[in-house]
Structures are given as structure tokens and as C-alpha cells.
Amino acid sequence: xxxxxxxxxxxxxxxxxxxxxxxxxxxxxxxxxxxxxxxxxxxxxxxxxxxxxxxxxxxxxxxxxxxxxxxxxxxxxxxxxxxxxxxxxxxxxxxxxxxxxxxxxxxxxxxxxxxxxxxxxxxxxxxxxxxxxxxxxxxxxxxxxxxxxxxxxxxxxxxxxxxxxxxxxxxxxxxxxxxxxxxxxxxxxxxxxxxxxxxxxxxxxxxxxxxxxxxxxxxxxxxxxxxxxxxxxxxxxxxxxxxxxxxxxxxxxxxxxxxxxxxxxxxxxxxxxxxxxxxxxxxxxxxxxxxxxxxxxxxxxxxxxxxxxxxxxxxxxxxxxxxxxxxxxxxxx
Amino acid sequence: xxxxxxxxxxxxxxxxxxxxxxxxxxxxxxxxxxxxxxxxxxxxxxxxxxxxxxxxxxxxxxxxxxxxxxxxxxxxxxxxxxxxxxxxxxxxxxxxxxxxxxxxxxxxxxxxxxxxxxxxxxxxxxxxxxxxxxxxxxxxxxxxxxxxxxxxxxxxxxxxxxxxxxxxxxxxxxxxxxxxxxxxxxxxxxxxxxxxxxxxxxxxxxxxxxxxxxxxxxxxxxxxxxxxxxxxxxxxxxxxxxxxxxxxxxxxxxxxxxxxxxxxxxxxxxxxxxxxxxxxxxxxxxxxxxxxxxxxxxxxxxxxxxxxxxxxxxxxxxxxxxxxxxxxxxxxx
DNA sequence: GTGAAAGCGCTAACAA
DNA sequence: TTGTTAGCGCTTTCAC
Numbered sequence: 232x233x234x235x236x237x238x239x240x241x242x243x244x245x246x247x248x249x250x251x252x253x254x255x256x257x258x259x260x261x262x263x264x265x266x267x268x269x270x271x272x273x274x275x276x277x278x279x280x281x282x283x284x285x286x287x288x289x290x291x292x293x294x295x296x297x298x299x300x301x302x303x304x305x306x307x308x309x310x311x312x313x314x315x316x317x318x319x320x321x322x323x324x325x326x327x328x329x330x331x332x333x334x335x336x337x338x339x340x341x342x343x344x345x346x347x348x349x350x351x352x353x354x355x356x357x358x359x360x361x362x363x364x365x366x367x368x369x370x371x372x373x374x375x376x377x378x379x380x381x382x383x384x385x386x387x388x389x390x391x392x393x394x395x396x397x398x399x400x401x402x403x404x405x406x407x408x409x410x411x412x413x414x415x416x417x418x419x420x421x422x423x424x425x426x427x428x429x430x431x432x433x434x435x436x437x438x439x440x441x442x443x444x445x446x447x448x449x450x451x452x453x454x455x456x457x458x459x460x461x462x463x464x465x466x467x468x469x470x471x472x473x474x475x476x477x478x479x480x481x482x483x484x485x486x487x488x489x490x491x492x493x494x495x496x497x498x499x500x501x502x503x504x505x506x507x508x509x510x511x512x513x514x515x516x517x518x519x520x521x522x523x524x525x526x527x528x529x530x531x532x533x534x535x536x537x538x539x540x541x542x543x544x545x546x547x548x549x550x551x552x553x554x555x556x557x558x559x560x561x562x563x564x
Numbered sequence: 565x566x567x568x569x570x571x572x573x574x575x576x577x578x579x580x581x582x583x584x585x586x587x588x589x590x591x592x593x594x595x596x597x598x599x600x601x602x603x604x605x606x607x608x609x610x611x612x613x614x615x616x617x618x619x620x621x622x623x624x625x626x627x628x629x630x631x632x633x634x635x636x637x638x639x640x641x642x643x644x645x646x647x648x649x650x651x652x653x654x655x656x657x658x659x660x661x662x663x664x665x666x667x668x669x670x671x672x673x674x675x676x677x678x679x680x681x682x683x684x685x686x687x688x689x690x691x692x693x694x695x696x697x698x699x700x701x702x703x704x705x706x707x708x709x710x711x712x713x714x715x716x717x718x719x720x721x722x723x724x725x726x727x728x729x730x731x732x733x734x735x736x737x738x739x740x741x742x743x744x745x746x747x748x749x750x751x752x753x754x755x756x757x758x759x760x761x762x763x764x765x766x767x768x769x770x771x772x773x774x775x776x777x778x779x780x781x782x783x784x785x786x787x788x789x790x791x792x793x794x795x796x797x798x799x800x801x802x803x804x805x806x807x808x809x810x811x812x813x814x815x816x817x818x819x820x821x822x823x824x825x826x827x828x829x830x831x832x833x834x835x836x837x838x839x840x841x842x843x844x845x846x847x848x849x850x851x852x853x854x855x856x857x858x859x860x861x862x863x864x865x866x867x868x869x870x871x872x873x874x875x876x877x878x879x880x881x882x883x884x885x886x887x888x889x890x891x892x893x894x895x896x897x
Numbered sequence: 898g899t900g901a902a903a904g905c906g907c908t909a910a911c912a913a
Numbered sequence: 914t915t916g917t918t919a920g921c922g923c924t925t926t927c928a929c
Contacts, residue, residue: 283921582914
């Protein structure tokens, strides 16, 4: 049976208050007494009862992390680095899967998180539902862009998607591409659309004619992008070399498959670029040129901001942090 | 400020005991009273204080999941399905990353998990350290094979690696391969070695001469396997067609790169098979033939067994469950 | 510098 | 059927 401070107190002939004082380290206790108490705790294998402490001081030492899909390489990378940082503190992570569904996010935020978590990290939540978190005054950090003004205690950390996509555009231009396609996700995929905007703006600002840029929205997976590009390649004229920018690596994988099927060579006949830099993208043949979503920094920063918010109280932590994205040039452009 | 049962009781003119009774649903309460109480709870947005409940009934409603690496496609797949099952119960998941390091596993099991978790799911832990969990009588399920007898309350669920590897061997034989290589992980990678055994046994039992099978242990990643196979391909004679079985998909990716570099065609000149069936393996060109590690079933089963253990008490749940692995035939053999 | 005691919100045994 | 009450393990005033 597990020992409590009472047991320690009895064995050491002190009061439970004194034992508590050495545990919390908030009041001075005579060194020799302190030592004796610590030895007894060690001896009995004492570990504080978190439930009791939580009840008393009204903290749970848990941080909720809401992820759309642990299975997505980017999400899991972010999660990994959140975990790394958090596990060095006294906090622990409670994991929630939102499936990318607003209802699930809402449900999680609403009912589940009331007393059971001291803070909440939302990974790329569906935009509209952010507002949910405003109801509860629990420190929140969102990995993603702010969507509407709020006075709730929310911080945001996100990657500079706009600029990243611009770098892709510049690369295409440098290499002499003349005709462009941008494939974005579903209409409401916010980050994908920032990338589309960045790509578009950079191209247009550099003298590309609007009719030389076509944009599409599609299901953002392998098959969706594959069949879209198959269609685009009807009557393809390689003399006006096409550069296809797909706003996510996994989609780019599908897109890259299409030219291969048609006997077109990447990057000689056509260019493909992605966004994210999945771990696996280096293995695509040819290696996928892409913009690196800074998953590691995203996770670490979000976790650190969270810890700060909890420690310093409302309003003291950064409101918004935007992280640079880096061009990863391999062989597909 | 958050309402408590006291508030509900006062507003409803009943005692806190009655309120508690409608919450826990363990004693009969007059329907009209019950309704009134429930309405009040709804109205005030009451949510039970988990810390208090935990303290009282000595349960945390948390399940610890210890994962070597969330970033690994197999692990994250398992985790996803654990989460799916657990989230349908009243339990929640606390996530721990072990980095595949025994020390970390031990540390997690030892200090952290005492009172803060009702059960523990360990995903492919390093064998020796399993014993740790025996000290605490907390329900444990291990995704992986039992290594030593113990009377602790541990259940095991794992895939039939031996048989899966055997299926790969049979496929090679069927297709007329005559020379074989098996690449396993580091010496102490238990599952990898089961696969090696299964492959070896099946081959030898079917008349393959020992000198026609070479086995290797290596760092189990892309680069390790790549350079190993590059070496193996010195003076390669395609007339005695070689079948290479790599005990994990990610290694197989590396292995498959080597023949390509040397101008050898897969599967015409040489065959490559993997094990696991990562989500990404279908995208390798040619598509990787592999044995499917049943990640979904592994996760779901482990979670269900856990829930049973917690509900039914010690010893009532299955001790050991082994799951079938299925051959996924694509184009690399 | 140390101890006594109240009380965090809840459950369950017992009384009514 | 409902209410009273003790107590889970801990922190924290407030006395001493």
C-alpha cells in the first residue's frame, strides 16, 4: 500500500505540515530534519498523490493536445516535439484526436477539458471553431493562424506559408518555367490557401500573365491529385514547360505519379513541387523539391509558449509567433 | 467560477448525497427529483471535478501509453487506434515517449506512473525492462511478445511475425528465386529477429541450402540498408536470382534504392520484400511487396484488453493474443 | 521553525 | 428514498 505524508510524518516524528513543507520547498525546514524526512520518503518510496494535490491547489499538471491525425507525418512530428518539451517539465500530455472534424474539436474543448487540463494546445484546428476555446479561460496555444480577434488568452504559432510558397514560385521562375499550376486543398483548408496566395502573388508580381497560372482545389490526397494531373496532361506541350505546385507533399506524391504514367520526365519535361517536407519526400524519385514546414520548431515553440503562459499567468506570453519556412531543393523542379 | 455539487444541491433543495446519487447513478432517485437536478446541472454547466473524484475513489481515469516514437508510421497507427477505442470510454490517454530507450521506459514506469494512471499500455518495449512493470500491480498490456514468465497482471498482444516472414519466403520460392538474403535489425531487436527466424525456417524447410541464405544485422534505417545492399551487389549474377527480405519497410526502401543505382531492375533482376506495410510503401516504385503488420488490430485489441482488465479486475482478461499477418503482394518480388 | 486544523469536491456507509 | 457525515491526501493559514 502506498505511503502518504501521514506515514512519513509518523515515522519521522514531525507533523504532516513539516513534511509538506519539505515537499513543496516553500518554507524553511531545519536541514537535519529535512534530510531525515527526505530519507524516509526515499525509504518508503513515497510519491505524492497527484489527485489530492490537484484538488487542493486546483491544478492538474496536464496539458491537452488536440491533433487532427497522429498518423499524419507532420502532425506526429509536431506532437513529438511538444512531448519532448513538456516532458521536461512537471506537466504531462493528454492526447486527443479530433479527426480534423470541427464537431470533435468542439466536443473535446467543451465537455472534456473543464477541470482536467491546465492548458490546451490545438494543432491546426478548423478555423471557425477556435472560438470555442474562448469560453473557458484556460491558456490556449494554437498551431495555426489566428482567424478572428478575441480577447481570450490564446497564443498562435504558425509557419510563414505565404513566403514559403513564394520561394517555390521564384525557383520555378529561375529555372525558366513558363506555365503554372497550383493545386490547393478543399476551399476551407486555410493553410493550403495561404500557400496558394503566396505562390500566385509571387508569380504575378514577376510578370507572369494570369492566363499562365491555373489554380485548382481538390481532395488533398494521393489519388485526388493524381487524377487531377492526369487530366491536366491531356495534349500537354512540353515546349512551354509546366511547373506544378501542390500545396502538400502527399498530394505532390500523387501529382508526380501522373507524368510518370504518361512517359513524361521530371524535371526535364515538367516540374513538381510540394510543401511540408515529409520525412518520406526525400525518398520519392526524383527527390521532391518542397518547402519545409518547420514541424520541430512549431512543436517546441508551442510547448514553450504554453509552459510560459501557465507559469507567468495570463497575457505575459507571446501572442503570435511566425516561423520561417525554408526551401528544400531536390530534383523535381 | 465552476459550480460544485454543493451549488447544485442548494439550488435544487436537496442534499449533496442525492446529487451525487444522480451523477453516479448507483442509487434510485425519484424521477422528478432526478430530472430537476439534471436540469440544474445542465443549466449551470456543471462538470464533476475529476481530481476530487479521483482522490475519493482512487482511480484516475487515465491510461498511460508508452511509445518508442510517435513519428514512426507503425507506432502512430497503433496509437491512433488505441486512442480511438479509449476515447469511447470514460478514460483518457496520457502520452509518454520512450525514444526506444530502456532507461526512459524504466523511468516512466517507475516514478511517474504511480498514482497517475490506472493502466499502462507499452508499445514494443525493450524486452528486458518489462519486468519493471511487475513491481506495481497496475494492469499492463504490452504490444509485443512476452519475454519471461511473470505473475504480474500483464497481457500481451502481438503479430505473428514468424508466420508472416514465412509467407514472404514462400512467395520468393514460388517465383523461382534461388538465392536469399535476410536483413534484420540490431541483434537485440526482438521482433526483427522473429521475422528472420521465420524466413530462415521456411526456406530451409523447403529445401534451400544453407549456403544460399545469408543473414545480416544492421542499423535498421534507410541508409544502413542501402549501403549494405550496395556491397552485396558487387559482382552480382542475375542468373541466380536473389531475393532480399528486409525485416522492416523503411529498411526495404533503402535496400530497393541500391539495385536502382546499379541499373538492376526490380523485380526482373532482383526481388525486394519488406515487412510492416507502412502507409507509404504503396508509393515506392515499384510498389513494395511486404507483410502487413496489423497495426490497427494491434491498437484496438490492446485498448480493448486494457479496458477489460480495468473493468473486470485482475486476471479476468486475456493473457496473450496473437494476430495474423497478411501478405501484401505488389510488384517488388 | 514547527504544529494544529480547516477544507478542496466528491463518494459511500450509515441513519433516518 | 433521502440526508448526515466522515474522510480520501494534500496545502495552507494561523498559532505557538
